[in-house]
Amino acid sequence: MWNSEIYNRFGKERIQPSIDLVNRIRGKRFNRILDVGCGTGMSTAPLVSEWKDAEIIGLDLSDNMLKAAKELLPSVKFIQKDCSQPLLNMGMFDLIFSNAFIQWLHNQEDFISNSFLMLNKEGIFASQIPLFEEMPAYNCILEAAKIFSDKFKNIEKDNFVLHSASEYYDIISKFTDNVEIWITDYCHQMDRHKNILEFLSGTALIPYMKRLDEDEQKLFLNNILDNLESSYRCQANGKLLFPFKRFFVVAQK
Numbered sequence: 001m002w003n004s005e006i007y008n009r010f011g012k013e014r015i016q017p018s019i020d021l022v023n024r025i026r027g028k029r030f031n032r033i034l035d036v037g038c039g040t041g042m043s044t045a046p047l048v049s050e051w052k053d054a055e056i057i058g059l060d061l062s063d064n065m066l067k068a069a070k071e072l073l074p075s076v077k078f079i080q081k082d083c084s085q086p087l088l089n090m091g092m093f094d095l096i097f098s099n100a101f102i103q104w105l106h107n108q109e110d111f112i113s114n115s116f117l118m119l120n121k122e123g124i125f126a127s128q129i130p131l132f133e134e135m136p137a138y139n140c141i142l143e144a145a146k147i148f149s150d151k152f153k154n155i156e157k158d159n160f161v162l163h164s165a166s167e168y169y170d171i172i173s174k175f176t177d178n179v180e181i182w183i184t185d186y187c188h189q190m191d192r193h194k195n196i197l198e199f200l201s202g203t204a205l206i207p208y209m210k211r212l213d214e215d216e217q218k219l220f221l222n223n224i225l226d227n228l229e230s231s232y233r234c235q236a237n238g239k240l241l242f243p244f245k246r247f248f249v250v251a252q253k
C-alpha cells in the first residue's frame, strides 16, 4: 500500500529527478500540463514553480498519496484515477510529465502511445523511470524473496515492470524522432544500511510486503538488510553511498 509518510521521508532524494527533468525543458511555453502518477505532489511542485500560469492536473490511484498532494499544493487539481486505463477523456496537453511512475504499469507501450495521442502539436512527453534492475538493491530483494517463494508466486502481476533504456527508446521512437535520453546515477548518502531499507519500503517493497503477515515481514526485511550490508560498503567516514540509476526521456511530438 502506498504510504505518503514513508514515501516523503526521503523527499530530498525523491524530488531531485523531477527538478532535473523540469530543468531540461525550462523556458518552453505550456498551457496545459498533466502529471501522471503524481503521488504526494513531489513531482508536481517543480511544475507549479516553473509554469505558474498553466493549468496543471495531477493524477494518481492512491487516496493516501493524493491527500498529501492536496495539502502540499491546494491550488492544483488532483484527480484519483487508474492511469493504466486510457486517459484520452482528460483532453489535450502541451506537457505530459511522469516521474517514477511508468514502471508501475503493465501496459507501458499503450500508455506511451496514448500519451502521444493526447499531446498537442509540438507537445512534450517527459519522464523519469528508475532502472532498478541494474542496481544491487534489486538483487538484495530478489535473494530475500526466495525464502517466501510460495507467497510471492506470480508476484510479476503486482510488481513494477522493468525495461532497459534501449527498449524505452524503441517504444518512444515509434512516435517521434525528436528524442533526448540520459541516465543519471544519484549517489544518495545514507547514514546506515537501515536507511536504504526504509527508502525501498516506500516504493519497491510495496508489492512484497502486502503479501506477508507481520512476522513474515520482519523476517523478510531482516534478510534484505543482511543482503544490503554485504552489497553496500561503508565509506571512510562511516556513511554509505547508495547509487540510484534513473533513465530520463524528453520527446517532442
Ligand SMILES: C[S@@+](CC[C@H](N)C(=O)[O-])C[C@H]1O[C@@H](n2cnc3c(N)ncnc32)[C@H](O)[C@@H]1O
Pocket (backbone or CB within 6 Å): 002, 014, 018, 036, 037, 038, 039, 040, 041, 042, 043, 059, 060, 061, 062, 065, 081, 082, 083, 084, 098, 099, 100, 101, 104, 105, 203
Ligand atoms: C514512486 S511514486 C511517484 C510519485 C511522484 N510522481 C513523485 O515523483 O514523487 C509512484 C506513484 O504511482 C502511483 N500509481 C501506481 N500505479 C498507478 C496507476 N495504475 N494509476 C495511477 N497511479 C498509479 C502510486 O500511487 C504512486 O503514488
